[in-house]
Amino acid sequence: MIKVSVNQELCQGAGICESICPEVFELIDDEIAQVKMEIIPEKYEVACRRAVDSCPAQAIRIEE
Ligand code: SF4
Incomplete structure (x- = not known):
């Protein structure tokens, strides 16, 4: 089991994570x-x- 989090201070909003795994990641306000x-x-x-890679x-970040 893993936990996933996004550091929103670092996020550039390109949405790559969402396109790779929309079940887990979503963009808020497209940003x-x-x-x-x-x-x-x-x-x-x-x-x-x-998505991490x-x-x-x-x-x-992933926590195992
Ligand atoms: S891949 Fe996802 S978390 Fe990384 S910068 Fe783009 S939108 Fe942000």
Whole structure:
């Protein structure tokens, strides 16, 4: 089980995370990402890790 969070101070709002895993990430006001759930179901883990790797601002953090 993993937890995911977005550091909204760092987020640049490009929305890459949302396009990779819209079940977990969403953009608020088209500018800042937020997570829709704190604890991530296993089926979304791979996509979440991909979002972490793809975020240009290194704003997404995973806690194992
Ligand atoms: S990919 Fe990173 S910078 Fe882009 S919206 Fe998501 S958290 Fe923000």
